[in-house]
Amino acid sequence: MTIGTAVGVESTPIAVDVVILGAGINGAALARELVLNGLSVVVVDADDIAAGTTRWSTRLVHGGLRYLEYGELALVRESLAERNRLLRLAPHLVRPLGFVVPVQGWFGGLASAAARILGFEACARRWAGERGRGGLTVACGLWLYDLLSTGSVWPRRCLVRGGEPGMPAVDVARYPLAGIYDDAQMVFPERFTVELLVDARTIAAEKQVFFSIFTRRTAHLESDGRLRVASVAAQNQEQGSEFVLVPRAIVNATGAWVDHTLGELLPAGGGAEGRLQSGDLQSGKHLTGQRLIGGTKGSHLLVDHAGLREALGARGVYAEAADGRPVFVLPFGARLVLVGTTDIPFAGDPSAARTDADEIDYLVAAVRLLFPAVAPSRGDVVQHYCGVRPLPARRANGPTPAGITRRHMLVRLDGAPLPLWSIVGGKLTTCRSLAEGAAAEVLAVLGLPVAATSRTRPLPGACSLREGEELAERCAASGLVAGVPDAAARAMADAVVGLFGTRAGAAVGIDPTLSGAGVADREAFQPLGDSPLPRRVVRFCLDHEWAETLADIVERRLLLAFDPELSMATLRAVAGELVRAGRLPAERSDSEIASFVEMMAERYGKRLKDQGLKDQN
């Protein structure tokens, strides 16, 4: 059941167990965990699914080797366990990735690491030295990483000579040694988040509990505990409708926006009045007015440089920039290299965070230090993005940005008219365990037992590499039957399976168990502009994945925004599908495309492939 069109301002208030504010990876994982336990859930997001920090991350599912130095052993252990679990439960979206840590010599970094573990950050920085962490320090870290990773099937980490075959071609003269270990990459956290919600919907239907998602809405809590949900921008009558929910509990999962959301949510002067607590935030309770988030912004570059991509090969590099900050250089798709990140205190509106010129120079310099032979330049940066980490607020004399804990916390607002928690912190990697812990607390307060967990529940599109290849074969065969040329049919099948996993057949409208059969709509197999995807997938995202706008489709469902070949032709094709589906008035199509192109330039620094051509026409 969906109440998307059924409720208006005059409608009866709807009783629901839990309202989750924020459809990022944490809100989505929690929604799934709660419906798994038989609760009715409504998710409200001010923008779209995965429109926040989730998509601005480095996209790694990792234990966090670096956190060892900050003594975060419990976090590393939990993250490694979750990494191993997500590799099993979502192998189509979470893929193993080998890493190399370039090392300049044997010694160095031990005293600094020890000081950091003991909490003497100033000494740690003073003793860090210019040559970074030495081989012995890296070997100790990798040994501990191994020790904390129970149930991993990967070979043990080791230290080798630089320049061995299969290793990224970093400057061997500078880095004669290399640490080797494995972690994982979630190239599309946007799709992971959508799948969590798709699964929540499926579970809700099975259990016959109410579940619904409302995007582009915000919520306001009345003093009697009723929640008024209203459209962010009343674009049309239906979206402009306001409705009332009567939840038993609310979870504020709006990440870097947590404080802003609380300010918007609570009635003026309502809630509990309280003094600001001094000291660092802990899991537990907090009072109205206490700042929960002390975000730091982090930027990433996407570099299109064939020499760099070749030098990197199939592994990622985890290195130190000239100032000792960690930098990742990662393969991203078949062609690009992802470089990140920075860590700069940020107090403004998280939506306004942008990569600045200094960050670009800093990250390019870090890559050039590692790969002087190919030396990419600023001109090779085809795109960048920036997000704000939802880290806990800290005292003025607290740790450096890198030293702030990456652990998550669930804090409950004291004196609210109903149980109201905020999630502080959290990583992509620990979204499931965070959801499990948060659900247990919500259930306990509602007087219910934990009936189920998601520990062994795969995501809806889960398939192994081999199953994915077989599925792609069948999708390609259907493409051929629909008249798509051979090479294009294969590219189409790979792209669709890469995005949707086992849901690929449904996404292109075929029964993938029957090779070539069930191709009802040949037109739908025609390519989506210059992309390898078929047009049919747009309709699938509109009908089955809560997409509403051009940006929802291009940025967060089909991930075309990261395609170096993204063109105006593709945008026109997507807009055409929106018009055909009745989701975009034909007369608004051109202006919608124009504002999207403007946004791509402003937010990502990206020009479309054929944009210049069109501009000249």
Ligand SMILES: Cc1cc2nc3c(=O)[nH]c(=O)nc-3n(C[C@H](O)[C@H](O)[C@H](O)COP(=O)(O)OP(=O)(O)OC[C@H]3O[C@@H](n4cnc5c(N)ncnc54)[C@H](O)[C@@H]3O)c2cc1C
């Ligand atoms: C630079 C950087 C690199 C990172 N790299 C990694 C990594 O490699 N691996 C890893 O595990 N983690 C990484 N992280 C951390 C991780 O990305 C985040 O902690 C995580 O995505 C947070 O998810 P979330 O669901 O809590 O918040 P978000 O994804 O930000 O979701 C919050 C949602 O709330 C919505 N919202 C905002 N205001 C309101 C409102 N008033 N009402 C309703 N909804 C609202 C937003 O639209 C958004 O959709 C990184 C973070 C950053 C910034």
